[in-house]
Amino acid sequence: MNYRAFSISWILLVSGLLVVTQTVSAERSGPAPDGWSIKSPRAEIQPAFRFLPRGGPGHAGSLVIEADQREGLFGWWERTFPIEGGQYYQFSAVYRTSGIEIPRRTAVVRILWRDKDGKTVLHDEPSYASYRPGERPRAEPEFPVDERTLDSGWTQVRGLYQVPTDARQAIVELSYRWAPTGRVEWSEVDLQAVDAPKPRTVRLATIHYRPQQGTTPAEKCRLFEPMIAEAGKKKADLVVLPETLTFFGSGSSYAKCAEPIPGPSTDYFGTLAKKYDLYIVAGLLERDRHLVYNVSVLIGPDGKIVGKYRKVTLPRGEVEGGITPGTTYPVYQTRFGKVGMMICYDGFFPEVARELSNRGAEVIAWPVWGCNPMLGAARACENHVYVVSSTYTDVSSNWMISAVYGHDGKPLAQSTEWGTVAIAEVDLGKPLHWQSLGDFRAQISRHRPVMPAEPRKRLRGEKLDVRR
Numbered sequence: 105m106n107y108r109a110f111s112i113s114w115i116l117l118v119s120g121l122l123v124v125t126q127t128v129s130a131e132r133s134g135p136a137p138d139g140w141s142i143k144s145p146r147a148e149i150q151p152a153f154r155f156l157p158r159g160g161p162g163h164a165g166s167l168v169i170e171a172d173q174r175e176g177l178f179g180w181w182e183r184t185f186p187i188e189g190g191q192y193y194q195f196s197a198v199y200r201t202s203g204i205e206i207p208r209r210t211a212v213v214r215i216l217w218r219d220k221d222g223k224t225v226l227h228d229e230p231s232y233a234s235y236r237p238g239e240r241p242r243a244e245p246e247f248p249v250d251e252r253t254l255d256s257g258w259t260q261v262r263g264l265y266q267v268p269t270d271a272r273q274a275i276v277e278l279s280y281r282w283a284p285t286g287r288v289e290w291s292e293v294d295l296q297a298v299d300a301p302k303p304r305t306v307r308l309a310t311i312h313y314r315p316q317q318g319t320t321p322a323e324k325c326r327l328f329e330p331m332i333a334e335a336g337k338k339k340a341d342l343v344v345l346p347e348t349l350t351f352f353g354s355g356s357s358y359a360k361c362a363e364p365i366p367g368p369s370t371d372y373f374g375t376l377a378k379k380y381d382l383y384i385v386a387g388l389l390e391r392d393r394h395l396v397y398n399v400s401v402l403i404g405p406d407g408k409i410v411g412k413y414r415k416v417t418l419p420r421g422e423v424e425g426g427i428t429p430g431t432t433y434p435v436y437q438t439r440f441g442k443v444g445m446m447i448c449y450d451g452f453f454p455e456v457a458r459e460l461s462n463r464g465a466e467v468i469a470w471p472v473w474g475c476n477p478m479l480g481a482a483r484a485c486e487n488h489v490y491v492v493s494s495t496y497t498d499v500s501s502n503w504m505i506s507a508v509y510g511h512d513g514k515p516l517a518q519s520t521e522w523g524t525v526a527i528a529e530v531d532l533g534k535p536l537h538w539q540s541l542g543d544f545r546a547q548i549s550r551h552r553p554v555m556p557a558e559p560r561k562r563l564r565g566e567k568l569d570v571r572r
Contacts, residue, residue: 133157137165143277144179151177151280160291161198161256167290169280180214180279185295187217189269190228192300195248197278197293198258203286205560208250208549211288212279213261215246215295217271225270227537233512234539243268244542247550258291263546264301304533306440308467309340310494310526312506312519314352321350321361325372325386335525336380341440343525346494346506347387347448347471348398358398358425362391370401370409378407383438385445387471387494390414395428400445400471402436411436413445417453433459441466441532444489448472451479454486461487461548466532468492474504481513488545490530511536511545 133154136142144150151171159166171177187193195215201207219225226240234241248263267274278290315327328345335343346352350369351361363369369388377384383404390397390412398415414430415422433456435444444460446468451457452475460468470480470493484491488511497504499520507515508528519526535543 133168134165137167139183140167141182142179143182149177149179151179153179153181156289159289161254161258162292164291167278167293168287169278169290170287171280171284173285175284176282177284178279178281180277181290182275182277183293184218185274185276187267187271187274187295188297189267189271191297192264192266193274193295194298195246195261195263195265195276195295197248197261198254198291199261199278200258200289200291201286201561204283204288206283206554206558207259207288207561209554210281210283210286211259211290212277212281212550213248213263214277214279215248215263215265216275216277217243217246217268218273218275219270220272222273225268228269229537231537231539233514233536236539239539241537241539241542243271244537244540246543247546249546249549264298266300301533303531304441305529305531306341306467307339307527307529308490308492308508308517309335309338309343310492310506310508310517310519311335311343311345311524312494312521312526313346313523314496315349316353319354319356321363321369322372324350324352324354325369329376331523331525332376332380332382332384335527336382338525338527340382340525340527342383342385342438342443342467342469342492344385344469344492344494345387345471346496347400347473348389349387349471351389352473352496358389358422358427359391359396362389362396364392365390365399365401365412366409370403373401373403374407374409377403377405381405383410383443385443385469385471385492387447389427396426397430398422398427398447399430400447400469402438402443402445402469404438410438410443413447415447415450416456417449419449422449433463435460435463435465443467443469445469445471446483448475451475451483454483457483457487457489457491458552461489465489470494472504473497477503477505477507480504480507480509481515484509484511485513487548488536490528490532 134157142153156166167181199211231241248261251260251262280288311331315324390399401412402410404410442464444465446456467490472495474497491509495504507518510516516528517526
């Protein structure tokens, strides 16, 4: 071995690491912009950094992080911004990746709130979703989300936050995490004070009812009008009805109760949705050619069908009854937010609610014959979505409930008597802060594991399939 050559190489390597922890080497690019520095947990996993003065979609400059063939490299560009406590701030940036299959895990932004001395601060409002209910939670890092992929191939990242009153500094981190032989380029980083947003208030309603009278689909549907009318009088925005409501107590078969969608039942509920100016989710049976599906249909206040969901997971009785499973997880934009649907047995499988959440669902409507109520709580909590269940289970059974579940999995409102409506008013724009996790919903896309079937970004530059 040539020990002299080895020693020189080692000295150069160490020197390079020392230089890169201070500033970006001028011989590789221009100097780092004012205020930006580079960080890594350990020198041995630090990726390479450089600044391109003409980089970015607008050629205003870009901050680049690159990894070699080793796995697990991790580092970030960092800058501290002065802020005013209690004020709302809008963060925005764009990034572009190459050589990275799962950008949501690799290109990550964090924002840390600190006081004038650089210490952590507390949020202003207490949290009750914790092992220390009623205490003000510590302001954990914020995670701006990938909002959309631009025509230029860059992905826009945004986040709107109310800064804790005691905060005076915002530390912005633009990270590269773990992927080998890849590159992330950051540009157009901005943090600006903005006016407080309007609350995104929505009134979510569930109906607790068994349509035991009547035998035809039309007769079953008409039984729900008094409760839908009550929900309308209480200014509900969305009302959820139970599963396969035209089949319950009919003494008939799934196939005989099935009808086309659009069809007579959706037409009827459309007149009610328009009359009472609300959205209705109705559990029905759909016939499509020779196939029968268990479906939830979302009907809008204009009386028209917004969309439908075909139940993906089927229990034994539905399989034996000839029902066909669905294969997709649609999420629909409404006038108040994004709504997804699942049905009964879906609640036993975390994949269904997670796929809806991945696609941006803020509310999941859940027509359910009967289920373990803890599963409703789990689906709401693990995705930080509102879950609205409507069940046939009697309250005396101490089992499934007709309720609106909050982000922490606790029922915000529950209907405890047959023929009644329960309503919860929530603000879709207000995050839930946990004592130890902060805003967990914003972290899901960054921290959830990579699954074998997850769409990946091709390594030749195709656009990212952006999911939350």
